[in-house]
Amino acid sequence: MNKRSFLCSLAVSTIALAPGMSSPALAQNDTIKIIVGYPAGGILDALARAVAEEYRKTSNGQAYVENKPGASTMMAATEVARAKPDGRTILLSHSMPFTSYPYTYAKLNYSPDDLTPVANLANVPIVISTGSVQPYKTIQAYLTAAKADPALGAVGLAGLGGPTHFGVLQMSKHQNVKLEPASYSGGPQLVNDEMGGHVPLGVDAAGAQMELYRAGKIRFLGLAGTQPVSFLPGVKTLHEQGIEGFENVKIWYGAYVPKGTPPETIARLEKSFIAIAQNAGLRKNFEKLGLELTGESAASMKDLLEKENKIWGPIIRESGFKAN
Structure with missing residues (x-):
C-alpha cells in the first residue's frame, strides 16, 4: 500500500463522524471536536483522524475532525483558544504557534497562554x-x-x-x-x-x-536533533557527525485545549490520548509514513515548550526574520 492509499484508509474510518452528517452520537455531551490547521489528506490530518477513531473505540465517546487551514495554522489555534473551556474542542498542532510565531508575526489573534497542553502525540523526524x-x-x-x-x-x-x-x-x-x-x-x-x-x-x-x-x-x-530514528537505521544526526546548528531542531505534534478547561477534564483527555499514541499497532502504521508516535504527558509538553522558547526566542530575534 502506498502512502496516499494508507492516508485514505485512515481517513475512511472516521468519515461517519464528519461534521454535517446526521448522527445522534454527535449530539452527545461526550463528543469531542479535533481541529487541525491543514487541509484533509496530510499526515497531521491522518493522525487526527486516527486519534478520533481510537478515542471512539476506547473512551465510550464520539469524536470528529474539523480541518481549518489558513494563516499558517493560526486560524485553527485562534478558534480553539476562543472555544468554551469544556474539553470538547481540541487543537492538534505542531509547536510553532507557541514557539516561533510569537516572535515572527507582528500580531496574533490568540495568545499562546490561551491554550493548555494535553498530551504530546508524535515526533516528526x-x-x-x-x-x-x-x-x-x-x-x-x-x-x-x-x-x-x-x-x-x-x-x-x-x-x-x-x-x-x-x-x-x-x-x-x-x-x-x-x-x-x-x-x-x-x-x-x-x-x-x-x-x-x-x-x-x-x-x-x-x-x-x-x-x-x-x-x-x-x-x-x-x-536534525540528537536522537536516532528507529526506522532510519544508519542515518546519523548532524550532531553525531560533528555539525552544529540542528541539534535543537525538533518538530512535534501535541494536543491542546482552551485555557480554563477543568484539570480533571484535561487529566481524562491526557490519559486517553497517551494510551492512543502508545498503541503498538498504530505506532507501526505511522512509522511507515515517517512519524514517531510518542504519548507523553502534559507536564513534559510544558517543559518542552518552555525549553524551545528559551532556545529559539533569541535566535529568531537575532535573525531579524518577520513573517508576512
Missing part, C-alpha cells in the same frame, strides 16, 4: 537530504563544496519561519558557510527540485521523502 544526482554523499562534503562555490548555498525548505529555517541559519553561522534558506510551497515541490539537481540541499520531514529515499532517488545526509 527531520532529514537533511540531497538528490542522488549530486556528487556529495556526506554533509561534510556538501559544506566543503558550498564553501568553494557559493552558488551551492541554497537550502530548500517547505516554508520559512520555523525550526528548520533557523536551524539552517545556525548551521551557516557555526560552520562559517553562507547558506540561504529557499522557501517552497510544499515538500513535493522541494524533492522534485532536489531530484532534478535544481536545489543542492533540502530540509524537510522524513515522511515526505521516504519513498524516494527507499528508491535511491534522494540521499539522507543526516537527521
Whole structure:
C-alpha cells in the first residue's frame, strides 16, 4: 500500500463522524471536536483522524475532525483558544504557534497562554537530504563544496519561519558557510527540485521523502536533533557527525485545549490520548509514513515548550526574520 492509499484508509474510518452528517452520537455531551490547521489528506490530518477513531473505540465517546487551514495554522489555534473551556474542542498542532510565531508575526489573534497542553502525540523526524544526482554523499562534503562555490548555498525548505529555517541559519553561522534558506510551497515541490539537481540541499520531514529515499532517488545526509530514528537505521544526526546548528531542531505534534478547561477534564483527555499514541499497532502504521508516535504527558509538553522558547526566542530575534 502506498502512502496516499494508507492516508485514505485512515481517513475512511472516521468519515461517519464528519461534521454535517446526521448522527445522534454527535449530539452527545461526550463528543469531542479535533481541529487541525491543514487541509484533509496530510499526515497531521491522518493522525487526527486516527486519534478520533481510537478515542471512539476506547473512551465510550464520539469524536470528529474539523480541518481549518489558513494563516499558517493560526486560524485553527485562534478558534480553539476562543472555544468554551469544556474539553470538547481540541487543537492538534505542531509547536510553532507557541514557539516561533510569537516572535515572527507582528500580531496574533490568540495568545499562546490561551491554550493548555494535553498530551504530546508524535515526533516528526527531520532529514537533511540531497538528490542522488549530486556528487556529495556526506554533509561534510556538501559544506566543503558550498564553501568553494557559493552558488551551492541554497537550502530548500517547505516554508520559512520555523525550526528548520533557523536551524539552517545556525548551521551557516557555526560552520562559517553562507547558506540561504529557499522557501517552497510544499515538500513535493522541494524533492522534485532536489531530484532534478535544481536545489543542492533540502530540509524537510522524513515522511515526505521516504519513498524516494527507499528508491535511491534522494540521499539522507543526516537527521536534525540528537536522537536516532528507529526506522532510519544508519542515518546519523548532524550532531553525531560533528555539525552544529540542528541539534535543537525538533518538530512535534501535541494536543491542546482552551485555557480554563477543568484539570480533571484535561487529566481524562491526557490519559486517553497517551494510551492512543502508545498503541503498538498504530505506532507501526505511522512509522511507515515517517512519524514517531510518542504519548507523553502534559507536564513534559510544558517543559518542552518552555525549553524551545528559551532556545529559539533569541535566535529568531537575532535573525531579524518577520513573517508576512
